[in-house]
Amino acid sequence: MKPSVALCVVLALLAFARPLRADSLRTTLRLEGATEKQDAETVPVRQQPRDSRRAVLHARVNEPLTVRWTCVSPDGKAVPDVLVHFFVVREDRLNQAQVPDLKLDRVVVESALTMDFKDRDPAKANLSFKVDQPGTYLVRIEAQTPDATQLTENFAALDLEVK
Amino acid sequence: MAPRKNIFRGRASQLARRAAAKRVLHPALVLLSFCLATTGVRAEHFAITLTVDGLGEKQEAYADDAPPPEGLHPRPVFHARAGDPLTWQFFMTNVNPHDELKQVTVRYFLVAEERVGQKEVPAPAKDAVLQGDFLLNFKLKGRVGLKQRFHIDRPGVYLLRVETLNSRSDHEHFSAVDLEIR
Numbered sequence: 001m002k003p004s005v006a007l008c009v010v011l012a013l014l015a016f017a018r019p020l021r022a023d024s025l026r027t028t029l030r031l032e033g034a035t036e037k038q039d040a041e042t043v044p045v046r047q048q049p050r051d052s053r054r055a056v057l058h059a060r061v062n063e064p065l066t067v068r069w070t071c072v073s074p075d076g077k078a079v080p081d082v083l084v085h086f087f088v089v090r091e092d093r094l095n096q097a098q099v100p101d102l103k104l105d106r107v108v109v110e111s112a113l114t115m116d117f118k119d120r121d122p123a124k125a126n127l128s129f130k131v132d133q134p135g136t137y138l139v140r141i142e143a144q145t146p147d148a149t150q151l152t153e154n155f156a157a158l159d160l161e162v163k
Numbered sequence: 164m165a166p167r168k169n170i171f172r173g174r175a176s177q178l179a180r181r182a183a184a185k186r187v188l189h190p191a192l193v194l195l196s197f198c199l200a201t202t203g204v205r206a207e208h209f210a211i212t213l214t215v216d217g218l219g220e221k222q223e224a225y226a227d228d229a230p231p232p233e234g235l236h237p238r239p240v241f242h243a244r245a246g247d248p249l250t251w252q253f254f255m256t257n258v259n260p261h262d263e264l265k266q267v268t269v270r271y272f273l274v275a276e277e278r279v280g281q282k283e284v285p286a287p288a289k290d291a292v293l294q295g296d297f298l299l300n301f302k303l304k305g306r307v308g309l310k311q312r313f314h315i316d317r318p319g320v321y322l323l324r325v326e327t328l329n330s331r332s333d334h335e336h337f338s339a340v341d342l343e344i345r
Contacts, residue, residue, distance in 0.1 A: 104250075107310070107312070108311070108312055109309070109310070109311040109312070110309070110310050110311075111297070111307070111308065111309040111310075112306075112307070112308055113297060113299050113305075113306060113307040113308070114302075114304075114305050114306050114307075115299050115300050115301075115302065115305060116263075116300065116302050116305075121265060121266060121300050122298065123297070123298065123299040123300075124297065124298040124299075125295065125296065125297045125298070126295055126296050127295035127309075128291070128293060128294050128295055129293075129311060129313075130313070132314065
């Protein structure tokens with residue numbers, strides 16, 4: 001067999017053997033306040049622009065807020081054992097690069113679910129919440145696969161500025 | 164593509180957050196055996212724990228069945244004062260060994276009710292203190308959980324309830340607590 005043919009065969013095998021991962025999923029996030037709404041959608045971690053800025057929703061203390069997120073395998077490919085993790089956590093400043101630690105006193109709301117994605121069946125959530133302290137908050141949805149040896153996560157995120 | 168050093172730094176924190184998320188869900192498994200032990204004759208599909216935590220008081224409720232809408236077990240009562248910082252959480256785990264449960268809705272709400280232990284379940288209202296829902300496929304041991312800080316401004320009696328909808332069974336599953344706010 002010619003080396004070039006062998007290389008093609010190996011590459012094809014690698015392509016087919018590549019596990020389906022969380023970055024095969026599409027996540028969307030919508031945050032709505034009394035007068036404003038903002039949207040975000042999937043940014044695979046490995047494609048994240050270095051200086052990307054998150055959209056900001058402005059709200060007042062104790063204003064009713066609603067978040068809606070969806071997560072789906074858009075082409076219907078199976079992505080097993082995904083952890084979908086959502087949280088609203090206080091951060092130090094808008095567009096902070098570091099995701100804050102999820103300490104109890106900083107987290108406003110946090111949810112998680114596990115699911116095998118297939119057949120274009122989505123996972124969705126609608127959650128209401130209020131923020132009772134002024135400040136800046138990160139609103140983020142992440143989809144992660146369990147293989148801890150690989151970087152297999154995607155996310156969508158917004159900032160929330162509460163005055 | 165982000166520089167490699169950022170990927171590694173990010174990866175570490177992502178794994179830590181994944182571990183944190185797992186910690187959020189793990190109590191469901193710890194309490195699974197208890198919930199199974201308290202099940203009735205009906206085949207149970209979900210183990211549920213619902214916890215309300217405040218200044219010095221904590222109440223926990225487990226899975227119950229509807230119908231009847233109010234379930235088969237009395238609801239625990241949680242006491243607090245208006246404005247107290249409160250935290251609630253729930254964990255729901257699919258314990259049905261047979262099938263994946265597809266596109267199940269899990270709904271929760273905290274609404275005013277007339278009295279502690281009332282049988283009628285108030286409808287989720289637009290002015291609910293808390294409300295939300297999830298839609299997902301439950302594989303075996305598939306889980307959903309939520310933790311949220313909140314407070315209630317007005318004294319009164321409130322129902323906090325998390326329930327399944329359209330689980331394609333002859334009954335639905337829920338867990339509920341009454342909150343008496345003074």
